[in-house]
Amino acid sequence: MPTNSILRSVLLLCLIAFCTSCVFNRLPSRNGRKKILTGQRAIVLIRITAELLDGTPVSAFPSNLMADNVNIGLGTFDTGGELELVDSLRSLSVELREKGWIYLILEPGRYYFGIMGPQMTGYDLRKQQAKYGQPRWRIDIPVDTHVVYIGTLHLYCRGMTTVFINKITKRCIEIDEHRTIIQNETVSAQKLADEYFGDYGAPQTLLLQRHDSPTIIFQGPSHK
Amino acid sequence: MIFSVSKLGACTLLVLMLVFTGCLYIPVKENKVVSGEKISDDQLSLIQPGVTTKTDIITELGEPDVFWEDECVFAYNWEMRSAIMPWAFGYGYDGAVGIAEFDKDYVLLIQFDQNDCVKRFEVTTRRIFESYGDHLIEWVEKWKEPTSVEVQK
Numbered sequence: 001m002p003t004n005s006i007l008r009s010v011l012l013l014c015l016i017a018f019c020t021s022c023v024f025n026r027l028p029s030r031n032g033r034k035k036i037l038t039g040q041r042a043i044v045l046i047r048i049t050a051e052l053l054d055g056t057p058v059s060a061f062p063s064n065l066m067a068d069n070v071n072i073g074l075g076t077f078d079t080g081g082e083l084e085l086v087d088s089l090r091s092l093s094v095e096l097r098e099k100g101w102i103y104l105i106l107e108p109g110r111y112y113f114g115i116m117g118p119q120m121t122g123y124d125l126r127k128q129q130a131k132y133g134q135p136r137w138r139i140d141i142p143v144d145t146h147v148v149y150i151g152t153l154h155l156y157c158r159g160m161t162t163v164f165i166n167k168i169t170k171r172c173i174e175i176d177e178h179r180t181i182i183q184n185e186t187v188s189a190q191k192l193a194d195e196y197f198g199d200y201g202a203p204q205t206l207l208l209q210r211h212d213s214p215t216i217i218f219q220g221p222s223h224k
Numbered sequence: 225m226i227f228s229v230s231k232l233g234a235c236t237l238l239v240l241m242l243v244f245t246g247c248l249y250i251p252v253k254e255n256k257v258v259s260g261e262k263i264s265d266d267q268l269s270l271i272q273p274g275v276t277t278k279t280d281i282i283t284e285l286g287e288p289d290v291f292w293e294d295e296c297v298f299a300y301n302w303e304m305r306s307a308i309m310p311w312a313f314g315y316g317y318d319g320a321v322g323i324a325e326f327d328k329d330y331v332l333l334i335q336f337d338q339n340d341c342v343k344r345f346e347v348t349t350r351r352i353f354e355s356y357g358d359h360l361i362e363w364v365e366k367w368k369e370p371t372s373v374e375v376q377k
Contacts, residue, residue, distance in 0.1 A: 077356075077357040077360075078355040078356060078357035079355065079356055079357070080289070080299070080301070080356030080357070081289075081290060082356070213287070214286075214287045215291050216289065216290045216291070217290075217293060218290070218292050218293065218294075219293050219294050220292065220294040220295070221357050221361065
């Protein structure tokens with residue numbers, strides 16, 4: 001491969017890395033901010049922590065380019081509750097993302113929330129989980145809510161060790177969803193919300209509810 | 225090698241099929257349930273509007289997949305294999321062959337009245353790219369009587 005091509009590839013990779021970081025770490029846009037302030041959207045704050053079955057803690061959202069430990073699926077009235085991969089996870093800084101703090105901007109309404117494994121493995125399994133995966137979690141975002149903390153999910157997963165040049169990383173490859181627990185870290189969430197979302201008012205804590213029933217229930221298309 | 229394709233994948237394959245006319249889209253008899261549980265004609269024949277209750281339905285068909293509370297609608301979902309498309313791809317000395325499968329989404333929709341008796345029911349199929357929510361809304365709207373304002377118009 002000529003030197004020019006290698007250089008171009010490296011530059012392209014750097015650009016992707018830079019852009020990826022930009023996409024992940026950001027505050028709501030001006031338009032998003034207006035919608036949040038008028039109650040048409042809400043900032044939904046959540047923390048996801050993970051540990052391997054041997055007890056080694058791993059970041060759910062590591063900040064390297066190969067980051068693919070945990071994904072989030074949301075089921076809505078539009079999807080009939082079927083989980084769809086969320087590709088717009090946001091975080092406030094690299095450090096906070098590494099610690100598992102992320103947020104979404106959602107319209108008021110009922111959502112079914114599911115943890116999905118890495119995209120690079122088990123595509124068919126994830127597809128099945130999207131339709132019939134149990135357990136999943138439920139959250140109702142009320143109208144006129146600006147910032148909501150929906151809990152801290154702690155995951156247990158089967159791990160794998162990857163080696164890249166001289167860097168050894170442990171990562172999740174399969175999440176044991178039945179062992180997932182929810183914790184309440186309202187104090188930390190409030191501190192974080194005060195720092196980054198202070199002008200939207202005090203955050204409300206509405207913890208995710210486990211939804212083990214086979215039936216997906218909706219009042220109506222309230223998010224429309 | 226057999227695999228399922230998503231709706232977007234199905235459309236992409238369809239376009240590719242038109243471009244590469246060597247591919248064949250073959251409709252097949254719908255006798256393979258891909259997901260969910262198919263509601264049989266025998267089960268459907270037991271449902272009688274004005275007679276069958278919500279409890280009867282749950283006893284006969286089980287818990288619904290979706291319950292739309294505001295409109296009192298139960299939905300049961302299943303997918304049937306409806307077509308296959310053999311494909312082949314070659315590049316240099318390498319290549320692959322396989323069969324892409326196309327599924328059809330069925331939904332049994334049952335609406336109840338205020339006494340929890342079946343008001344109406346129908347087995348429907350979802351169109352490609354039609355969201356589940358839109359499908360439910362369209363079905364409910366279809367049966368709604370026009371309001372006096374709409375009648376005047």
